[in-house]
Amino acid sequence: MHLTWDQVFAWRLRRQFVTAPDDVGVTEIVGRLCGVQAQVTAAADLAVALRRRKPDPGALLPELAAGSLMKTWAMRGTLHALAPDMAAAILSLIGSARTWEKPAWQRTFGASPAEVAALADAVARVLDGVVLSRDELVDALLTDPAFHRLGAELRSGWGALLKPLAWQGALCHGPAHTDRAVFPLFPRGSCRLLRRSRFRHPGAEPDQSGDYRDGGGDVPAGAGRARIHADRTGLRRTRRAGDLRPVDGPGAAGGRSILPADLQHAH
Structure with a gap:
């Protein structure tokens, strides 16, 4: 499968519920995003609300209070809302840098x-x-x-x-x-x-210091029932078929998404 960057960007916006808000719950959205930036809790709440078909402002706070989500320092040393099990994996990676x-x-x-x-x-x-x-x-x-x-x-x-x-x-x-x-x-x-835990990216390779770096990012054998080789302007990657479908035709969906300040980045 050959993809343009516009197709990749459109896929990312859909997968992260920016162009396709859904009826899923708060924890599902936070999980899909691998955490929501939460230096300002109200901004994290807004990031989640805008990704739901029926926005419910304030829905993030009860999940934090109940413990189904937690807030801690994570990527870039900034506060994120995370599910506890995902936090364990993410913080292990961050902590391994020592x-x-x-x-x-x-x-x-x-x-x-x-x-x-x-x-x-x-x-x-x-x-x-x-x-x-x-x-x-x-x-x-x-x-x-x-x-x-x-x-x-x-x-x-x-x-x-x-x-x-x-x-x-x-x-x-x-x-x-x-x-x-x-x-x-x-x-x-x-x-x-x-x-x-000592997590590492499945495509990582040790560098000269013994630490791990991204060595290509391919999905390892057995990670999914079907795999697709996706060529993004000369960058070849292997991805699970279910994660890449559907991919829009020649490019990104029409229009622009204007995201407010401090909204979760579309990674």
């Missing part, structure tokens, strides 16, 4: 890998059975003199020292209490999966 062990990260944020590991252990103890605001969490951590010098970074709105803890399954965001972000432990079942 960015907090890189010299540049240590110089910028002032914590050693040993201190990040100690913070993860301390947070797991502090949050066991309770939900705390960021200030309450940091206050509890700073009762340990070993963390005193990290106080400013721990209170920083960027959350640079908290993100590696989320990627290792130590904490996530809970439903907000008034205007305060609160933190419970990462959902326990997903946390166990997260800590024992």
